[in-house]
Amino acid sequence: MDLFSRTWAALRAAVAGLPDEDFARPSGCAGWLVRDLVCHLVVDAQDVLITLATPARTEPTRDAVTYWDVTGTPPAGDDPLDALTVRLAAAYEDPRLLKFHLDDVGSAAGRAAGLADPGALVGTRDEVLTVGDYLTAYVLEWTLHHLDLIAHLPDVPPPPAEGPARSREMLERIAGTAFPSSFSDKDALLVGTGRRAPDDAERAELGETAARLPFVLG
Known part of the structure; x- marks a missing residue:
């Protein structure tokens, strides 16, 4: 619960500190500008609010690791929801409006998470999780x-170190294999999810795991 709050607050603070011109720069999501990514974060915050307000009465069907559906195919950018995100982001025009919306909805999602009972059951995507696992x-x-x-x-502050460390642990559980110890947490996440291709030395260290990359999460 605390790590959810710290990583979310750090991400929102990073967006809040961006100059307007950075919203037109590319992001690490293929085909998305920074403004498109920030618009996606607004939708994410809405999803958090909706899920925390959707109690469930059956036993959990997923946990923090099995929550994720995994494919080996990176998004091509032609998914209808991805296309909607791009159009919606462009409609903001003034980056300050997008910043305001993320701060408004994002802060509410953060407060709701802080008030939630980690043992309570919630429903999302036709699955049931504890609040703790969902967050x-x-x-x-x-x-x-x-x-x-x-x-x-490169001048924007990175996520707090415990975020990549915990995320790497989850990705390794999702993948069913550990990434080489020579990989930093950041590199394990970028290479593991297909955000960066491994170089020859990394591919050699990955061994058989290299043929299974990427682990695309959805």
Whole structure:
């Protein structure tokens, strides 16, 4: 619960500190500008609010790791929801409006998470999780998108170190294998999720795991 709050607050603070011109720069999400990514974060915050307000009465069907559906195919950008995100982001025109909306909805999502009972059951995507598992799953979401945000913005503060460390642990459990110890947490996440291709030395260290990359999370 605390790590959810820290990673989410750090990501929102990073967005809040961006100059207007950075919203037109590319992000680490293929085909998305920074403004598109920030618009996606607004939708994420809405999802958190909706899920925390959707109690469930059956036993959990997923946990923080199995929450994620995994494919080996990176998004092509032609998904209808992805296309809607791009159009919606462009409609903001003034980056300050997008910042305001993320701060408004994002702050509410953060407060709702802080007030929630971690043992309570909630429903999302036709699955049931404890609040604690749901918010833990989102640590991975916030961390990956923080790395996407700063992919071409080296002066923007990175996510807090415990975010990538915990996210790497989750990705390794999702993948069913550990990444080489020589990989930093950041590199394990970028290479593991297909945000960066491994170089020859990394591919050699990965061994058989290299043929299974990427682990695309959805």
